[in-house]
Amino acid sequence: MAAKSAAKPKSSEAQAAVAEFTKDQDLAAYREMLYIRRFEEKAGQMYGMGLIGGFCHLYIGQEAVVVGMQMCLTPGDQVITGYRDHGHMLACGMDGKGVMAELTGRRGGFSRGKGGSMHMFSVEKQFFGGHGIVGAQVSLGTGLGFANRYKKNGNVSVAYFGDGAANQGQVYESFNMAALWKLPVVYVVENNRYAMGTAVTRSSAQTDFSKRGLSFNIPGEQVDGMDVRAVQAAGQRAVEHARSGEGPFILEMMTYRYRGHSMSDPAKYRSKDEVQKMRNEHDPIEQVRSRILAAGFATEDDLKKIDASVRDLVQEAADFAQTDPEPDVAELWTDIVK
Ligand SMILES: Cc1ncc(C[n+]2csc(CCOP(=O)(O)OP(=O)(O)O)c2C)c(N)n1
Numbered sequence: 637m638a639a640k641s642a643a644k645p646k647s648s649e650a651q652a653a654v655a656e657f658t659k660d661q662d663l664a665a666y667r668e669m670l671y672i673r674r675f676e677e678k679a680g681q682m683y684g685m686g687l688i689g690g691f692c693h694l695y696i697g698q699e700a701v702v703v704g705m706q707m708c709l710t711p712g713d714q715v716i717t718g719y720r721d722h723g724h725m726l727a728c729g730m731d732g733k734g735v736m737a738e739l740t741g742r743r744g745g746f747s748r749g750k751g752g753s754m755h756m757f758s759v760e761k762q763f764f765g766g767h768g769i770v771g772a773q774v775s776l777g778t779g780l781g782f783a784n785r786y787k788k789n790g791n792v793s794v795a796y797f798g799d800g801a802a803n804q805g806q807v808y809e810s811f812n813m814a815a816l817w818k819l820p821v822v823y824v825v826e827n828n829r830y831a832m833g834t835a836v837t838r839s840s841a842q843t844d845f846s847k848r849g850l851s852f853n854i855p856g857e858q859v860d861g862m863d864v865r866a867v868q869a870a871g872q873r874a875v876e877h878a879r880s881g882e883g884p885f886i887l888e889m890m891t892y893r894y895r896g897h898s899m900s901d902p903a904k905y906r907s908k909d910e911v912q913k914m915r916n917e918h919d920p921i922e923q924v925r926s927r928i929l930a931a932g933f934a935t936e937d938d939l940k941k942i943d944a945s946v947r948d949l950v951q952e953a954a955d956f957a958q959t960d961p962e963p964d965v966a967e968l969w970t971d972i973v974k
């Protein structure tokens with residue numbers, strides 16, 4: 637089923653002009669988004685080679701969301717998401733070697749090779765997973781906000797979830813409590829237009845997810861999630877709102893996933909043209925790349941160097957993930973509730 641043709645948000649707030657990035661911001665965003673994309677491409681290849689088992693959901697196409705949001709956070713702020721989580725972990729600063737080694741089920745993985753793609757955590761980087769139950773992270777993320785409020789630590793939790801997850805009941809129980817207790821939570825709906833093979837228009841009575849908090853008086857904004865500058869600008873407003881004690885905020889990121897839902901996807905629910913059009917006209921990395929070149933922030937050669945260093949980093953992670961040993965059999969009996 638054909639969805640809307642562009643990533644542009646409908647609501648007027650989001651149409652506001654987006655501030656230009658500085659040279660450093662543009663280059664950092666470029667590098668970070670490229671790193672996520674190359675990492676995911678490599679994960680896809682390794683899955684195809686049989687090196688990765690179980691579920692694996694790639695983030696390719698959505699990179700601007702997590703990179704733009706991360707630019708608004710300060711140390712101590714928490715991040716939680718669903719199963720499409722590799723990009724979030726890398727953006728939080730988790731080592732790519734540990735992420736890739738978890739995908740291949742090795743000792744050096746973030747869950748010592750026992751969690752896989754959907755179950756990784758880092759207390760150090762304040763990343764709280766990685767959750768396979770659609771919508772569960774929204775309640776958990778609200779709990780993180782509650783803890784922040786209780787401890788008066790000034791931190792904000794960011795709970796990411798999809799357009800499909802937005803129809804789960806526990807999301808609204810969470811909204812109610814977050815608004816009631818003015819919890820410092822930013823809810824980021826990654827509206828990539830599909831929940832597995834179901835288009836938003838087939839499953840949602842209210843397709844403007846920024847309005848989903850209206851009955852709780854939670855403000856919301858629709859954002860062009862393919863433009864990292866728009867994400868960062870909206871993210872600043874939302875994080876500031878939450879941090880200042882005003883309560884939760886909803887950001888609906890209009891984004892798009894280029895690959896299938898998971899590694900097996902019949903791809904019958906959308907046309908190849910629809911995907912190609914998004915790639916050609918809205919790619920988040922290409923947008924930054926053209927801006928960098930137009931502004932003279934870097935030359936083609938400089939960008940090639942960044943590309944090469946990113947590829948090296950990803951290759952290092954892939955090599956580690958194939959050479960690091962598998963967990964000892966005795967590990968079957970550790971980290972479990974007996
Ligand atoms: C409670 C629950 N119901 C159903 C599923 C099966 N399921 C896995 S992913 C998914 C689609 C979710 O789509 P969305 O929230 O839009 O996230 P996206 O995959 O687009 O990132 C479903 C229905 C599940 N994992 N958990």
Ligand SMILES: [Mg+2]
Binds near residue numbers: 826828829830832
């Ligand atoms: Mg979706």
